[in-house]
Every structure is written in structure tokens, then in C-alpha cells.
Amino acid sequence: MASEKITKFVEDIKTLSVLELSELVDAIQEEFGVTAMVAAAPAAGGAAGAEAAKTEFDVILASFGDAKMAVIKVAKEVLGLGLCS
Secondary structure, three states, rough: OHHHHHHHHHHHHHHHOOHHHHHHHHHHHHHOOOOOOOOOOOOOOHHHOOOOOOOOOOOOOOOOOOHHHHHHHHHHHHHHHOOOO
């Protein structure tokens, strides 16, 4: 079980907007000199591991409140999409 300090930190993160989360990620990357990357799962081995990793995903915005354009802007920024994408 997580410590009280970690639990409070997670609860605080839940209250942030998408834009604030993006700023938090940027600040952590800058402060600690790291980058956010998705780690690839190790291959199962042999021919079974030859399957290609999924590269396309469907993103569904269930709720975005009054900041629809800000959410879309951050989503496009995070995904590296331009205006014509």
C-alpha cells in the first residue's frame, strides 16, 4: 500500500486540468533531465515475438468541461500532430 504522502500526491494530481498535467510533465522532465517514453514490452521470444507493436490508438475525450479547445490543443501537442492532422 502506498504511503500517506504518495496517496495525497495522487489525489492532488487528480484535480489538475489537462493543461496543468502537461505543464507538470514538462517541469519534471526539465528538473530531472528525463523524457517521458513508453517502454516496449519484451518480446515473447522466437517467431511468436515477431508480431508488430500496436502503433495506432483511438482517443475518446469523455469530458473536457469548458476548456474544449485547450484540451484539443494539448492532446495535439502531446501526440505531435499539426493543424492538418
